[in-house]
Amino acid sequence: MKSVLLYVNDDTGLEARLQAALDITRATNGHLHCLRANPYNPQMAFDGVTGMSVVYDVAKLTKEADQRLRNDIESQLAEEDVSWHYEEVNASPARGLARHSALSDLMVLSSASGDKDNVLPLGILGDVLFNTNVPALVQPDHIKNFDAAGVAIVAWNGSFEAGNALRAAVPMLRLASSVHILTVDEDKDHDLPPLAASEYLSRHGITSEVHSMSAKKPSVQAVLLSTIDALKASYMVMGAYGHSRAREFLFGGVTRSLFKDCPVPLIVSH
Template identity: 30%
Template sequence: MSYRDITVHLTLDPRNNARTQLAIALARRFAAQLTGLYTVPPPNVPYYMGEYIPTELIQKQMDDAQHASAGTREAFIAACTAANLPHRWRQSDLAPVEALRVQARTSDIVIVGQPDPEPSDPGAIPYGTDVLPQELALQAGRPVLAVPHIGAFSDVGRRILVAWNGKREAARAVHDAMPLLKGAESVVVLTFGPERKGRAPQEEIVDLLRRHGIRAEGVISTAGGAKVGHALLTEAQKQQCDLIVMGAFGHSRLREMVFGGVTETVLGAMTLPILLSN
């Protein structure tokens, strides 16, 4: 298994170039075709102000959105051409999750950005990206690589942390990440829980990875008083990892509010790329 078709999400977002450069690095590593999917933001018209907004203002917003897409397209094509990389451009008026869900079905992996976790102007968040990447990971049926809002990531996957709890989503994430795991210098499989006698809970998956020729080791963390999501990020930093692989878990909004969510916590505080799979 390898990644032969990679999709990167682009929109009216200053982080387009950071995602593109990481996507190009991965596409070159796996000899993959790179697809740039641009989602065009709709006019920013509050529902309660619709009838009072001049049509000229709406048209200007639409024209500006099209102009921005043209500039992004030129930058994407130029970067791919300079890297001598097979590429294609797609553009959609659909909401990002819907457009990417459709595109993902014919891609091996999708690269998206983390929404700004602390926006000074919530209205400036690119349309529809506030629910990426978790919603996409739950719907796409393909692995989703989320890139942090801050920081430069020219490459990933040299030292990988796998969050392992033995559940279906975690198993799917491991197998979806196999091309990256096989190329890693080292892989740390992290399990949370008390120390046990006999075989540790992650030893079976560590053995499987080793049979694939992957240099893997298991680590158990009690997480202390920290939320599991924050403890996961802390352990990744401690292990000097540049990528986390984890299952994307979906719960009802009520359950998320009452108990919190590991996936949501990690995506809100991420400092390194996260590969999600469901």
């Protein structure tokens, strides 16, 4: 994770994203790219009475708010022992992140664990994951760190998406105190068995333990959450938004639910 892309926005999840990004950048001796994507520009408007006028108010207020935000972030980063730079672009958050992610190893976004009525984090996550090949760290608002040396769980269903997430997470899994591969038996065909994932990690010098669980509990989500609790996991790796119904282990609804309710950070890839 030598290049970490942080989504900068003045919201309830910013501090959690920033601290997690710093922890990962520090743990991997990488570089932090702070990206502020803002779609607001001065606009031309007709008021029907005085004719054409230039609407500066919104743009001026936005620019002032952006400058305050930048000053706050840069003042914090000046005290940190990581390499970083700050960039502002005129684009919607999802479009800005997608367009500037080509040379990133990981982007840091918020989960939808904060304001339950706020659909913006879910919208950004969906747009970014579908339109980039870059994995995302989905950080809950209440967790102000990322424990790279903690226990890691890999949610495995043998799918293309799960494989992408596993490969992307290798730099972090090398740092984990232990790695657990979790598969849930749902009587569905898996392209690759969990032992294939374990063998893949072993080629990178990573030892892992395989757990096969039953889906007889209320839901796959319940199995995942109970395992996180039982193993005291620091984070979980998983594929997101699979397309095939044979890959429903982490399809749509489960992905969406975990983005809202998972108590630990997620490293996800589509």
